[in-house]
Amino acid sequence: MMKLATFRIGGVHPPENKLSANEPIIRLPLPKQLVIPLSQNLGAAPKPVVKKGDEVKKGQLIARGEAFISANLHAPASGKIAKIDDAVDSSGYRRMAIFLDVTDDEWMEGIDSTDELIHQNLPSSEVIRERIKEAGIVGMGGAAFPTHVKMMIPEEKKAEVLLINGVECEPYLTSDHRLMLEKTQEIILGIRILMKAIDVKRALIGVENNKPDAINRLQQFCNADNGIEVHALKVKYPQGGEKQLIKALLGREVPSGKLPIEVGCVVSNVGTAFAVYEAVQKNRPLIERVVTVTGKKLTKPSNFLVRIGTPMSALIEAAGGMPVDTGKIVNGGPMMGKALPTTDIPITKGSSGVLLVDQSESRRSTPNTCIRCARCVTVCPMGLEPYLLARISKLSLVERAEKERIMDCIECGSCQYTCPSALPLLDYIRLGKQRTASYLRNRK
């Protein structure tokens, strides 16, 4: 057997625990009220264009992203705006959100509501980019970076290849996996649309080898005509990281502090490709996404298609209710996800999963002193020295942190996962990153 490609340095292999891999995607019934946080994307939050008491139709614009890096928001269902007020979102803080009292589920006029596949008539790249922007599409992998910004390629650069991220290297999560199985043709169309938008002839889909069914299914629709190839990759975390994926698929290395376009790539998630298809061919804005609800003690780990703004409690209820000994509720996967203070937090464009960890597994071990074993250095996929960065961050030495390339950290958590002394390495590095970022901003 041929050796499978992967990225070169670092990486870990945590237990996969893909409990919901065989569960088909189920559409969750609409809740009575949706809470749509304004800030769902990286960058500036969009400004509301509706006010209290307004009637909105499903798919209607409710907040417009005016800044350069921002994304539009649309009503996930028809109903009446109850209020625009603060609500706790996944940041753990109360921030501005639009409360929508749901009345029915009728699409706005001008939106194709059928499930029919539309192959023909791909519009021109300007139109595609405009529709992606209008539909408020963001990267569905987790970082929620507005996709239309990614599609704007600087004039002096040239994109050669589109990389599609179907890796889903986070343990437990299966939303991309199910999407690849069930919406294969839509995803392939979405990829063709993205290829046209950035004017490339070749696209590579990277899928980890633990999803052979998805690889087979995608392969059926890939051929020399459309220029799309599927590549099976060795199972290794964090392969889904943009830079790691480029290294694994193309063997190219993105220079420190630069974007993938520097090496001629644009990277997008399979979920994004699906959303792009819906937006361009069906004129549907991004108002729903697939979310994995999982956990070892959960009776029914599932994949749900949910509207943006549905509270996580509704998802947990649909998956069989919260187990009694739940210790932590994590938004996202176990490696990069964030523990949440309550279950009333709404699903946003970037939430890929809800993980319930039981008490025995959720407690952190007591940290010991660093024994200088350098395991964190070995596993760091960015070639950094996490023990050193953590120490520098603790002491707030921002200039030193900048020299040690703290801003290159992708916050994958491999260092903290592997540390035999259970040191909170990533926690401190995140803090240091934030401080360094604000220092760099002020210096400009």
Place this chain on the structure above:
Amino acid sequence: MNDILLFTLLTLCLLAIVLAVVLYFVAQKFKVIEDPKIDLVEDVLPKANCGGCGFPGCRNFAEVTVKAANENNSLGDLNCPVGGNEVMKQVASILGLEVQEKDPLIAVVRCNGSFAHSPAKVRFDGPASCAFAHQLFAGEGGCQYGCLGLGDCVASCIFDAIHMDATTGLPVVNDLCTACGACVKACPRGIIELRSKGKKDRRIFVSCINKEKGGPAKKNCEAACIGCSKCQQVCPHDAIVMANNLAYIDFVKCKLCRKCVEVCPTDAIHEINFPPRKPKLEYTETNTQPPGGHDRLEKVQPVQNKTVDIE
């Protein structure tokens, strides 16, 4: 053999003399002329090197003061909060100047979200750092303005003046506080403020910085300021400012009459080091609206000279 020894010794001596002469001239040429006053000023400073004055250390502060005295003939805003008026007087006398007496300040913790008032809804088990917890979530009690209770302020204090109270989970400032401002900078939520120490160490302040509306604020903490502005209406000295659903007492205008403390429905306004109140009934009978009623009250009741930490 002897010749070699003699030769070596002589060479070394010669080298030493030549270099000494060179060094002498170099030292003359590059002599740093320093005002002798700098040393004198530095001697009277507390040498805590805390940075409370805004300069990297006591030596630097001494240099700046001497420079200011020479150039502007006044000390301006330069002040050593640790040494206080006494040290500043000495500094001024060395420099042949006068200083204005400044109100001594003290750090005040403006949060009353104790375990009892704001019970923990979740438990945080990450690293014990407020700065880290602050970027992660609102806090165990759910108040996004309140004290996180992980002790960044305690770690920042070099005077041992601030401690965590195990029963309330809030930091407590004691008399050792020099108002250097290290804890003010360390607190990611900006809860700690430097306020006037007040007459006889008596202080009144709003022990809350929650800017939310009354409902959400009260939901997370029983002792939150709900922005009802009752205190502002009752204040005879116009010392209370309402902004963002929050009352703030201006310590320059406040005359410590304690009227606001009585009307606060959530007990968010705190008084420190005041003598115990007379029973309310008697108080209202004897003086309905006495001018400076509390002065009289103090005379009747001898002041207990005890130090009470933040209640």
